[in-house]
Amino acid sequence: MNVLTAIYNYSDGILTVKLNGEIDHHSVRDIRVEIDRQICFYRAREVLLDLEAVSFMDSSGLGLILGRYTRVKENGGTLKVQNPGAAAQRVLRLAGTDKIIPVVFNRDEHNS
Amino acid sequence: MKKKLVNQTDFSFLARSVNESFARYAVASFCTQLDPTLDELSDLRTAVSEAVTNAIIHGYRGQSHGTVYITVKLFSDRSIIIRIRDKGCGIPDIRRAMTPLFTTDPDGERGGMGFSIMESFTDDLTVRSFIGKGTTVIMEKRLSN
């Protein structure tokens, strides 16, 4: 059973990873490998981790985000967190992650 | 106002990561008896998830034959006490372990933020630990009226 899934969308050098479900230590393990594989495959210069559909996130989510951030940066790219919910924002702020990793809000109301 | 015990649950489960979500939902579900707000429930779920994850990955070092024990007590003054216990390896230096960003497992992509999250998402956090005996985390959350 995995309560976390990811949908990948690549266009114009930007890879959007839309996570859906709950991020905890159990659920990040498989998804982490999968996300890294996709980042590698697309050689994306920008990665957007979309958290809009994430209903729960604990410190394992911080680890997931920081780990991907480090990887992408090592390859000369950038990573941003997109549309985190209130609970995820609290965790990010507490860890000071929001000072290193840009958080963007883009509800995409017109295009969807 | 004198505080009276209204209800209590005790349960335990094997230290398997799949039980992390079970534990936080079981606790949250029990606590709904006190009509917490959605934000308060979300805080409880997150704090429980941190303590249970720590018991599984640090206390028992990922070996799933250990058992995690949880007690939840609901009180008449709308306070909740959650105790999460493992019989794992214990913490050599609790003060140090509770320092933000301190982790013994950076390779596992851990940021050392678990205790800080428990501290800020509840009203009181106590940690007791003995090397070779295990660790007990006690959290108190006082719900708004």
Ligand SMILES: Nc1ncnc2c1ncn2[C@@H]1O[C@H](COP(=O)(O)OP(=O)(O)OP(=O)(O)O)[C@@H](O)[C@H]1O
């Ligand atoms: N139940 C436990 N048994 C043994 N050691 C523990 C236990 N809980 C925490 N620790 C120790 O305390 C340290 C800090 O815990 P904390 O939850 O703050 O961070 P973390 O688990 O390392 O990372 P994160 O929670 O951010 O993923 C751990 O790295 C571990 O060494």
Ligand SMILES: [Mg+2]
């Ligand atoms: Mg932790």
